[in-house]
Amino acid sequence: MKVVLSWLKDYVDIDLSLEELARLLTRIGLEVEEVHSIGLPYPDDSVTGMKSDGHQEFKFNGLAWAPDKIVVAQIDEVMPHPNADRLVLCRLKDGVDEYVVLTGAPNLFEYKGRGPLPQPLKVAYAREGARIYDGHAEGLVLTTLKRAKIRGVESFSMVCSEKELGISEEHEGIMLLPPDAPTGTPLVDYLGDAVYEVSILPNMIRNACMLGVAREIAAALGKPLRKPVHSLPVTGAPLEGQVAIEITDPNLNPRFVLGLVRDVRPMPSPDWVQRRLKLAGMRPINSIVDATNYVMLEIGQPLHAFDYDVLVERAGGKAPTIITLDNVERQLDPYTILVTDTAGALSLAGVMGGLESEVTDRTRTVLLEGACWNFINIRRTISAQRLSSEAAYRFSRGVHPSLSQWGVELGMDRIAGWSGGSIAAGLVDAYPLPAVDPVVEITVEDIHRLLGIDLDLNLAAELLKRLEFICRMDEDRLLVQTPPHRLDIGTGVTGKADIIEEIARMVGYDQIPATRLSSSLPPQRGNAALEREEKLRDILARLGLQEVITYRLTAPEREERLAPLDGEYMALQNPIAPDRRVMRRSLLAALLEVAERNIRLRERLALFEIGPVFIPQPDGDLPAEPTRLAIFMAGQRDLPAWDGASPTRLDFYDLKGIVEAMLAGLHISGAVYELAVDARFHPGKCASIVVNGSQLGVFGELHPAVQRRWDLGDAPALCADLDADALLACLPDRRETLPVPAYPAILEDIAVIVDEAIPASRVADLIRQTGGKLVVDVRLFDVFRGDQIGSGKKSLAYSLTYQSMEGTLTDRETAQVRNRIVRRLEQELGAKLRGE
Amino acid sequence: MSEEQHPILNQLEQIQQDALAVLETAVDEAGITAWRSAHLGRTSPVMTVFSQMGQFPKELRPLVGQRANQVKLALEAALAEQAERVRQAELAQKLAAETLDVTLPGRPQTLGRLHPITQTLREIYRVMGEMGFQVYRARDVETDDYNFTLLNIPPHHPARDMWDTYYMTTPGMVLRTHTSPGQIRAMREYAPDPIRVILPGMCYRYEQVSARSEIQFNQVELLAVGKGITFGDLKGTLTDFARRMFGQNVRTRLRPSYFPFTEPSAEMDVECFVCGGKGCQVCKSSGWLEILGCGMVHPKVLENGGYDPREFTGFAAGMGPERITMLRHRIDDIRYFWSDDVRFLEQF
CATH class of the missing domain: 3.30.56.10 (Phenylalanyl-tRNA Synthetase; Chain B, domain 1)
Incomplete structure (x- = not known):
């Protein structure tokens, strides 16, 4: 405001x-x-x-405005410029001397060549050296008035527009002051504000x-407040009998007050009124409308002025619509409150008046309404009609009914004062639901409990009285009654908090000492789920991946790029944009959009996000919000360096390495990987992960046909779509460490030829199983295919580490284990030892 | 002829001198080998003396043998010394040849990073965690009840204007506009225990995306509920927090504000740490930065959470990690956070 x-x-x-x-x-x-x-x-x-x-x-x-440089001056005559049609010369007095001042202000042209003016024009005059804004510049540019010759006439000072004085953007003409403005007075003393x-x-x-x-x-x-008073005599005939009020629902309209002013002559309001309205952001209209706006800005009570004669004369049916002052015909909703007369709707109560009964220059009798409306209904009307107004702004937040009467009284006074006419005696006041101003009980303990300060109740009462609360001491309690201009104070415990806030405000928040929490610490529960999630974030970042956070709002078609829809979405009723109209179901789809934006920026892109997706639930339940982990990798395995090592592209096994290292970092063991069928992925390059029977999701190379739907270049896009909740549920609560072996390990390589169809993991599993606890590590170091071993076969070479915690293993012991392993591989997988 | 003057003794002397004289010319591995075979080999002069010992008078033999041995040891020692010199020189030469341009860039390594908001959230958790506040997370899609009504914002209440809300097509569901519904959830879960929690989470706002506003943003709230918690405690806790986050000497101020779920309500400003309060673009010439909204938990909210407001009090405060991150790193466009451009993310 x-x-x-x-x-x-x-x-x-x-x-x-x-x-x-x-x-x-x-x-x-x-x-x-x-x-x-x-x-x-x-x-x-x-x-x-x-x-x-x-x-x-x-x-x-x-x-x-410098007091000695910018002053009130008077123009006594406006003369034509000898060399320019668009300029005039003003004969001007500034209280010191008389000058001829040059200006191009169009609003002086009507006085041009009329000789000495019968009533001088009062203007704002800037002397040489004054700092003002350049009226012709775009925006606000400060300039200092200097002596100059314009079209042969010397100029060193000027009469100013509002823009030049920094009052408004107005630069169509110079600012004209009221005729009684005292010539020679510094402008800041006359108009400063x-x-x-x-x-x-x-x-x-x-x-x-x-x-x-x-x-x-x-x-x-702590200073006195001077409230506005109405002072004009009531001279007119009584209002009684001229108008009657019927309120249908007091809850919607607790009070309705009418007053009447007869024989008015609408005209422009006094200069000072217009100036105040403009400074407050309202446009002056005429002396009657201005009076209603003035009272609203003055005490906060919106008023509405009807043309009484129109009300008396008009006829009409009960149309289900009303044309409001903004010339819009509005359909009415069941909850819209209307002010009607016997002929139908007059105004949208508390929001905007009707066009038909608008006050015009021809209005001679004004019926003035001051009312109080249910703020909830006003709010519903505003949002349904997409219409707001200064009145609606106030009514929709609650205006106290006591102001209705005061507002009408002040309004009538202003109307009669600025438009002439006589105020009818008495008001018609329907007040079916009188406001009950809450009384709240406050003790010293109440104040201490909430604010932590000890405040004497008499002092508290003193502070509250300044805000017009009515205070009464009752032994060790202070009874505080809310003044009849506010509706924000509640009752009971709420009222206590409301009153204590007022006390705190008056004491000053800066005066309340800061203390440290001394109340007892709550049970320390921690947040295991968050700690696990943050651990996962750390591990992925340690593995060289960049974390991203994407929008949780998306559109089905954005996710359809990845896979056909397979369920309902949580949809927004009022999306701000069509491409953000549902809550996402796929984290990977969002990550791919990030990848697309970044793919050309880096030779190697490795991204992840951990975040929720939203799955609707039946029976109007809130959606499930499971946490997912999505990973994207593409580009070169190693970042390019200057020594020209030939670049190789990231492939499935790089991503699998990340997945394995992630699990190792989380101390999750026993993951089983299997070729998985998932339409999003390359049919031969996609694996599922299962840990202890729990499905963690899939990862692999995006299906080339799917990858093409984003601009991701031609390098394979490696993606993981994992269930982070399931993954983090696999974290062991506790884990034990093994002692560092005291005896040397024996390393041995073993290469076996097996059918192509046999997964490498089966061979390794068998080796581990058979080797028992003496084989502590089985590492695949070579996979070979070639004529030497026959088609449809592959050679898998493993490096085995034999180790005993009890002593140094002998060759005989390791040979026994080795032979058992080879036999088992031969029997179960038809494997042949390579080189035999 | 005395024993001392036997010519062999002078010869040995000469052998030693001759050999040492040429040792200095052995400046590489080959020279060393050649010298060894010439001067310490089987046919070398000193070794010849040993093999021809029979030619010398019997009584002289021990002396000749002793002298010859001395010469041999001397030559061996000199050789070892020279050989070491040669090795050192050769190594030095080899290493000199390997000199790199150390100003060439190193081979680039990949450094994974956390999103800046994750980093800011963790800092808040850490600072508040040390004051006994624990993280409590709640859901994104909320009921109208939790998001508004239970927080003392009944339907059509003017305060609802403070939030531009996304409504779901399912009746009674909204995208949370703040993390405050978590206050009710935490209270209902923990009552009647005292509470100190941090409520982080993504919130949503029905608003056009611009450099200044986003449709989704994080919020972190603090909630303390217990017996004897005062407005002074709120001030103290938040002042401590501001000092930890923005610098030990930062000035703060509280000014009255309004939130339906707190009373008294306040807003905390910290002195602009960019200009030190002199007025700049970041603080929009005001010298202060709005950091958080706060207040004493409204009695109705305590009641809705299951705490008797005549017995318990509490405070709540809410802040925006994005805003804090933007202020601290002079980021002038909030859209950077979710657009996830690596050129932005890699700066954190």
Whole structure:
């Protein structure tokens, strides 16, 4: 919200610099996002030379006007320029002297050549040396006025536009001041002001008005608050009998107040009113609409003005639609609250008025509505109609019903004051559901328990009274009644917390001492699942893989690139983009998209991600969110170096090496690998992993036809799609170590020829099984195929390590084991010892 | 003729001198071998003296033998010395020939790295872990109840505007907008034990992706529930946290804010560590960086979690690891995190 400094000063004395006020507001919960200075000095401003202490806390903009350089002046005559049609010469007095000033402002052309003006034009005049913004430059560019000759006429000063003064973007013409502006006065004294852009917290809607902010400032400074009063005499005939109110549902409309002003003449509002409205971000319309907006900005009560004569005359059926002020015909929902008369809908209650009964220049009688609406319904209307307004913003957060009456009274006063007319005596006030302002009980212990400070209750009461809480001491309890302008204080334990927050705010958060937690430590449970997951991350990174984190939102067609859909998705009702409309089911599909973006950037790419996928469950249950591990590798085995070792590509066995090392790092043993059938993968280069009967997933080379669906180059794409939950469940809780052998090991190579169809793992398993505990390591070091051994055969060469913990093995002992192994391989696999 | 003057003795002297004189010319392995066979071989002068011992008078033989032996030992010692010199020189020469250009780049190795957000999360876990906070993880897809209602945000409450929510097509389900539903889950699981937990997790926001905002982002919340936990404890804990994360001397400030699930609520700013509070692009000239939102757990939330608010109090705080990472490493585009460009990731 835009808060206007000069307006605040109507209600509270403020003797602070712009920066001090910004600090104060932020400290009490009215966060200042930006300060726009209108002529007033602010820190680090190059014009005034003011410097802050090196700590800049707020964003300032605008321009400080030097008091001796920028002043109120009057133009007594506008004369044509001898050499230029688009320029005029102004005869101008600045309180010191008379000058002829050159300008191209189009809004002076109508006065050109009329001779001395009967009423001088008051303008903002910048003397030589003044620092102003360049009106013709794009954006805000500071410039200093220097002496120059323009088309043969000497110029050293100028009359300014709002843009040049840093007030607004307006540069269509020069700024014209009210006729009573005192010539010669420094402009900053006459017009200097500031606008604070303050963010209003959802529970502080009471402060979405000047009085609300002023109240907070007054409370923080301990100064009195001057509330606005209505002062005009009530001269008109009574309202009674002219209008009646019927409220259908008091829950939706707790209060509805009407007032009437007769014989009005809508006209432009006084200059100061228009200026304030503009600074607060609203467009002046006419003196009646402006009065309603002014009161809303003043005390926070939105008002609506009807043309009473239209209401009386209009006829019509009960149309299910209404045309609102923005000229949109709106369908109405069952929960939309309407203000209607006997002829049908008049306005969307609390949101926007109807076009038909709009106040116009022809309006002579104004019926003024001040009401209170159920904020939930207003919110539903706003979202259904996709329509918001200043009124709806406030009503949708809750406006206290007590403000309805005050708002109408102030409104009528402003209307009559700015548009003439007479105020009808009395109001018609329907108040079927009076607000009950909560009373909350506070003790010293309550304050201590929540804030950790000891605060005397009398002092607490003093602080609360500044915010207009009504406080009463009852022995050792403080009874605090909520003032009738706010709805954010609850009852019971909630009310206590609400009141203590107000006390904390007034004490100042910075005044509450910081302490360390001294309450007892909870049972230390740790998080085993997370620790295991982080261990897995560490191992994969140690193996040279880069971790990535991808979007969990995707689209079915993005995952379909990898495999046909095989289940339902958790889908979003309101996706922000069609390609992010469901929760992913495949982590690998997401990883492949990352691979695609990076594949040309590196000779070797090795990536992994650990994260959840989302599987819908029946019966409206929340989805399962199992954790998956996806790995992608492609490119060169070794990174290219300058000595030209010939590059080789990563293949299936590189990925398998990663998988094996990962399992070894996790101390998971007994993995069984089998050729797996998976449409995503190369039919001959895909393995499944099973550990202790638990399926961990598959890995291998992507099927070339599948790989082509991404731009992944022609190197084989090696991928793993693993169930991280199952994998990490295999982690042993405890493991034991073996002693380092005290006796030497004996190494021996053995090469056997077997049928091609026999998996290498069977040979190795048999060797281990037969060798028993004396064979401690079996390592395949060569696979050979060739004519020498016959077609359909392969030679597998193993390096065996014999080792005993009891003593040094003799040749005889190892030979016995070896012979047993060879016999077993011959019998069970038809293997032949190579070289025999 | 005395024994001392027998010519053989002078000869031996001469043999030694002659041999040593040419030893210096043996400068390589071949020279050494040739010298050995010439001066210590079977037919070498000194060895010839041994083989011709019979020619010398009997009484002179022990002396000749002794002298000849001395000469032989002297030559052997000299040879060993020279041979070592030659070996050293040859090694030095060989090594000199092997001199590398040490400025050539090394063979590149692959260094696996963790995603920057994983690294930041771990740092937060570590810092808070030392204060007794343990990680509690909850789910991404939540019920409306857990995400809002149980956190004191009833349907149509104005506070719902604070979150741009993704709703699932399944009624009553949302993508969590914050990790706060984990507060209720942790409380319901642990009540009536005291609680100190860290709630990390991916959250979602219905918003256009831009340099400043993402549709998914991590959040980390802290939750402490127990007897006698105060706003002062909240301040102290968060100040300690900020010092550990951003530097021991960093200044912090709390200012009032609003969250439906805390009361009093606050926002914590740390002094901009980029400019030291003087005002810069990173802090948008404000000198302060908004780091986290926090407050005392709202009595209704305590109640919904199964704790009696008249007996228990607690505090909660929430922060964005992406924002913290961006501030610390001067990253100006949040989209870098999930676009996973290796040129970005490899910088961590």
